[in-house]
Amino acid sequence: MIAEVGLAALWLAAALAALQMVAGFLAVRAGDETELAGLIRPAAVVQGVLVSISFVMLLWLFAVTDLSVKLVVANSHSMKPLVFKIAGAWGNHEGSMLLWVTVMALAGALIALVERRLPERTMQATLAAQGVVSLGFYAFLLFSSNPFERLPTPAAEGMGLNPLLQDLGLAFHPPTLYLGYVGLSVAFSFAVGALLTRQVTPDFARAMRPWVLGAWVFLTVGITAGSYWAYYELGWGGWWFWDPVENASLMPWLAATALLHSASVLASRDALRVWTIMLGVVAFSMSMVGTFLVRSGILTSVHAFAVDPERGSFILMLLTLYIGGALLLFSLRAGTVSEGERFAVASREGALVFNNVMLSAILAIVLLGTLYPLVTEAFDVRVSVGPPYFNPVGAIFTVPMLVVMAVGPLLRWRRDRLDRVRNEIAIIAALTLAAIVLFSLVAQVELLPLLGLALGLAVGVGSLLPLRGRKLTRVPIATWGMVVAHFGIAVALLGMASESAFSKERLAAVEIGQSTTVGPWTITLQGVEPVAGPNWTAIEGRMAASYAGGEPTIIDPQARNFWAPPQQTTESALVTRWNGQLYAVMGDRAPDGRWQLRLWWKPFVPLIWLGGLLVAFGGVLALVGRVLADLKRREVVRRMASRRAEQEKLA
Amino acid sequence: MKAKHQRLVLVVLALIAIVGAGLLATYALRNQASYFYLPEQMLADPPQVGQAVRLGGMVERGSLKTDADGVTLRFNVTGNESSRVPVRFSGIAPDLFVEGSGVVAEGRLEADGTFVADNLLAKHDENYVPKELEGMTQQQASRMAEETTVGLE
Numbered sequence: 001m002i003a004e005v006g007l008a009a010l011w012l013a014a015a016l017a018a019l020q021m022v023a024g025f026l027a028v029r030a031g032d033e034t035e036l037a038g039l040i041r042p043a044a045v046v047q048g049v050l051v052s053i054s055f056v057m058l059l060w061l062f063a064v065t066d067l068s069v070k071l072v073v074a075n076s077h078s079m080k081p082l083v084f085k086i087a088g089a090w091g092n093h094e095g096s097m098l099l100w101v102t103v104m105a106l107a108g109a110l111i112a113l114v115e116r117r118l119p120e121r122t123m124q125a126t127l128a129a130q131g132v133v134s135l136g137f138y139a140f141l142l143f144s145s146n147p148f149e150r151l152p153t154p155a156a157e158g159m160g161l162n163p164l165l166q167d168l169g170l171a172f173h174p175p176t177l178y179l180g181y182v183g184l185s186v187a188f189s190f191a192v193g194a195l196l197t198r199q200v201t202p203d204f205a206r207a208m209r210p211w212v213l214g215a216w217v218f219l220t221v222g223i224t225a226g227s228y229w230a231y232y233e234l235g236w237g238g239w240w241f242w243d244p245v246e247n248a249s250l251m252p253w254l255a256a257t258a259l260l261h262s263a264s265v266l267a268s269r270d271a272l273r274v275w276t277i278m279l280g281v282v283a284f285s286m287s288m289v290g291t292f293l294v295r296s297g298i299l300t301s302v303h304a305f306a307v308d309p310e311r312g313s314f315i316l317m318l319l320t321l322y323i324g325g326a327l328l329l330f331s332l333r334a335g336t337v338s339e340g341e342r343f344a345v346a347s348r349e350g351a352l353v354f355n356n357v358m359l360s361a362i363l364a365i366v367l368l369g370t371l372y373p374l375v376t377e378a379f380d381v382r383v384s385v386g387p388p389y390f391n392p393v394g395a396i397f398t399v400p401m402l403v404v405m406a407v408g409p410l411l412r413w414r415r416d417r418l419d420r421v422r423n424e425i426a427i428i429a430a431l432t433l434a435a436i437v438l439f440s441l442v443a444q445v446e447l448l449p450l451l452g453l454a455l456g457l458a459v460g461v462g463s464l465l466p467l468r469g470r471k472l473t474r475v476p477i478a479t480w481g482m483v484v485a486h487f488g489i490a491v492a493l494l495g496m497a498s499e500s501a502f503s504k505e506r507l508a509a510v511e512i513g514q515s516t517t518v519g520p521w522t523i524t525l526q527g528v529e530p531v532a533g534p535n536w537t538a539i540e541g542r543m544a545a546s547y548a549g550g551e552p553t554i555i556d557p558q559a560r561n562f563w564a565p566p567q568q569t570t571e572s573a574l575v576t577r578w579n580g581q582l583y584a585v586m587g588d589r590a591p592d593g594r595w596q597l598r599l600w601w602k603p604f605v606p607l608i609w610l611g612g613l614l615v616a617f618g619g620v621l622a623l624v625g626r627v628l629a630d631l632k633r634r635e636v637v638r639r640m641a642s643r644r645a646e647q648e649k650l651a
Numbered sequence: 652m653k654a655k656h657q658r659l660v661l662v663v664l665a666l667i668a669i670v671g672a673g674l675l676a677t678y679a680l681r682n683q684a685s686y687f688y689l690p691e692q693m694l695a696d697p698p699q700v701g702q703a704v705r706l707g708g709m710v711e712r713g714s715l716k717t718d719a720d721g722v723t724l725r726f727n728v729t730g731n732e733s734s735r736v737p738v739r740f741s742g743i744a745p746d747l748f749v750e751g752s753g754v755v756a757e758g759r760l761e762a763d764g765t766f767v768a769d770n771l772l773a774k775h776d777e778n779y780v781p782k783e784l785e786g787m788t789q790q791q792a793s794r795m796a797e798e799t800t801v802g803l804e
Contacts, residue, residue, distance in 0.1 A: 357665045361672035368676040382687035389683045509721020587743035590721035
């Protein structure tokens, strides 16, 4: 019964999305006088409610492990801990697609309820565009991947969930990224809506901005969490592999970062109209490309789960339809979008445009590098593209971008002179040079990490300079957001550079009772024992790790064996200090009875993820600041209106 | 500068930067993408010594040895029966790395013909087959599929 309710709600929601689409387009064609137009907002709201019901039903089926439902049988097991049963609902293809449309429909409902700034016609066009996008995903769910499909006879037991996914961080990682992707689809709908009615105004940018900000925050958190997960769970001791699946989340982030900045220019200075629309289309295209790459299994990846080539072609079809359609609309309409305000090259806008272009260039480099193996495979040549390509080629554009990022926020809008900020530029330049000299004298550091350390310092100081000489309590929250986010980039950069410049590694085979060292650490293997968890058994190493001869900390890395499905995972052990992290992995037993240990000392490596979180927090601050400012403005408008009404009454 | 001109200049600059990035990327990709070799290809047309490449095949049964230091593995990667490339790897072998399973080794060929791997990619679960191995002959592929799903308990 539960499954049938879920399916019925999904069909009804799809019908409402169709209504929203048809009514929306008719309203846009006819002007806002049609009778159907009144249905658009309610349709969006009810659609959000229905699809939420559908998603809750799926959660319920997973929570009680209903073994008559195919999806539950394929992805769950009655013995699994409850939190992973629930996370199992979206840890698979069908469930994650349902999550996608659920979030998208809820976003639509929210827009329909609260957005009053846009002209009504643009609003209707936006909701119509949203109807088109969601309808594709509804069709996908209902016709080719129904999450509520029953088995002819209930199974006796479920097949389990991939053990690599049985990790709290990872259980919430995909939905985080999805929220980001969906936020970008909302931005896409806004862009299409504004193109349809040719009303690309600062109001449009203000309406779109919270969605871009929200999407960007979720993407940032998702990428940061994904990187940390790969770092501690895969046991390779690395934090970024330029794996296609990682790139799939990085590309929309790059586009969203550019979009965020150009939307800000449009919202506050009424410039970059066409460029902002273009980025709105590109950002969503990148999240579709990402979904396609991850879901189709077309590229090799250690992260790709729930892969199915047939579904890949469905996503490819949607991708072509949406992106092709939007680009066609863009090429037809872009010329008719009227001119925005002008600005000088040396201005805040100029710096933002520069960074936008650099971000786009980096995006192009990542996209080409990710797709290149596909292209060569068509000619039967197999290649893999990795750090030797991405790092130096990306750096060519990242380095100037970071330089401008340090200086840009100091510039005034519209027109400025560089010599006005020459003191600040001198401080930043002196710091960068000093850092380069210092680090190249102290240690043998390669070029890229050296640049990373120097630019990290420069950006860190540069990001705080806009606060100089201001009363801190009076700085707007949104400005704090920018400062914190830029500072976070600097922190992450320092972490990355420090990790690649100063990491120490030790690979050793030791007998029980023996010690080995890595960097300032001494590690003694005290014992190796078998241990068991709810659905795994493991070999656990017990080690005493002491930093520079200090009090030892006991760590116990494991090599785990799961039995449903049969698989092994590495549970690394970490010791975090203020100045870095010790990373220990348990290896196999060598034929002579010694145990293999792999140890790393990674100075300041946690800064990478701390920086990522700071960037996301900056985004949250900006979002809060914008929403508060917005509410205040609305209140003022309301009060003025009521005062005017009162005066009219008196007169 | 007129508004129209400014927009044009911006568009042109953006195009130059992005096309430049594209050209740079294509150039770098042609030089730096690491190539994938099957053992028979590596023997017939070896890559330059020191060039980053990938070698994929099966771990030959009976060839896996551990050096005296306890952490250096030596094994042969085979493709067709007659072709084998000796591989040396210092590190902890990935989960489910066993004799007779598929493997992709990232690394470089040394002058003496040994392939020194920095990284071994093996399957993460019983269904994982390195995509690069799909080009192997039907018989090899079916044998690998058989062997990678048995004996993991």
